[in-house]
Amino acid sequence: MGIALGPNRYGKAETRVVRVTRDGDVHRVKDLNVSVALSGDMTEVHLRGDNAAVLPTDTQKNTVFALARKHGIASAEEFALLLARHFTGSQPTIRTARVSVEEYAWDRIPVTGHSFVRRGQEVRTARVVHSEEGAHVVSGVRDLTVLNSTGSEFRGYIRDEYTTLPEAADRILATDVHAEWRHLTPEGDWDASHAEVRRILLETFAGTYSRSLQQTLYAMGRRVLEERPEICEVRLAMPNKHHFVVDLEPFGMDNPNEVFFAADRPYGLIEGTVLRDDAPAAEEAWQ
Incomplete structure (x- = not known):
């Protein structure tokens, strides 16, 4: 051996x-x-x-x-x-x-x-x-906490004998965005590029009607690539910070989607990569 x-x-x-x-x-x-x-x-x-x-x-x-x-x-x-x-x-x-x-x-x-x-x-x-062989530059942001108080649903998922989660037609969507994006070249106006990517991520999160956090993740990465030609690949990790409607009926009160319990764990973790079809391979940039 x-x-x-x-x-x-x-x-x-x-x-x-x-x-x-x-x-x-x-x-x-x-x-x-x-x-x-x-x-x-x-x-x-x-x-x-x-x-x-x-x-x-x-x-x-x-x-x-x-x-x-x-x-x-x-x-x-x-x-x-x-x-x-x-x-x-x-x-x-x-x-x-x-x-x-x-x-x-x-x-x-x-x-x-x-x-x-x-x-x-x-x-x-x-x-x-x-x-x-050259240089690779990956920029990013971590712990960018965002929340939509409406404009999000979660329905039509697999149900089996262990499923208890009710479908939600109107829910809070909250996450801590961890995003990294790879530049095509090791040259650029780094501050301006970072500010613009951050703006795009926030605007897309706010402006996307979400049927799943996966859909929102893809929309955020796609728009970065559409608007920023210096970027060729975006990787995102977005934990789903669950907010559950509190049952106030025992106290004789209704709760029309106004009072929530914010659970910090366990949480869903959604990860994904969005890249250009012609993006040069550079896995070493991420290691």
């Missing part, structure tokens, strides 16, 4: 870096959580413990801070590209660099130019995979 080393990578996870850009009395804050994973000529370190090809993970952490100081942080995508290109370009043993970024948004408090308030739970994400 033969035994061989399979695919592998290593890196520094979750380096938290905050970069303050000062323009006189007006400041700008970029708050990122950066994870790096490198792969390449790593056979000897696995088989013999020879570290000659290994860039220490502590060095990777320091590089995040150093490049944030040297180049600033224009956007999550641009900073991820900068780091990935640095690691593959400066180290001959590193063939592929994957840099994943979470960005936490801060809004300026108008009283001063240097006071900020954290913007909810929504997180902007970016992931760059750079190798000798």
Whole structure:
């Protein structure tokens, strides 16, 4: 029986870096959580413990801070590209660099130019995979919580001996959108593109009469591809945050779809991919 080393990578996870850009009395804050994973000529370190090809993970952490100081942080995508290109370009043993970024948004408090308030739970994400074959950029958003108080139904599904769920002709539809979208090229106006995709996702969720969360997911991904030519693939994960009408009859009251119980678990998890027919394959961009 033969035994061989399979695919592998290593890196520094979750380096938290905050970069303050000062323009006189007006400041700008970029708050990122950066994870790096490198792969390449790593056979000897696995088989013999020879570290000659290994860039220490502590060095990777320091590089995040150093490049944030040297180049600033224009956007999550641009900073991820900068780091990935640095690691593959400066180290001959590193063939592929994957840099994943979470960005936490801060809004300026108008009283001063240097006071900020954290913007909810929504997180902007970016992931760059750079190798000798080129670079792939995947942008995204996580924990974008949305709710339609009407305009949604759920009927006509399979019923068997274990089915108790009644059909709903008018229900609340709520979810936390986790969306990622792949760019055709590693070049672009990342902030403008992200803002537009986010707008499209929200407008489509709000404007789609939903017969299932799957239908809404597809409509959201499809419209992104229709309106944003720089995007070739959209992947979405949307938990169905169930809201059940509370039975108030024991208290002598009716409930015309006004009072609900919000259940946090268990929840339905709807996932799907929408892509162009001619989208180039790039599964490595998602790994």
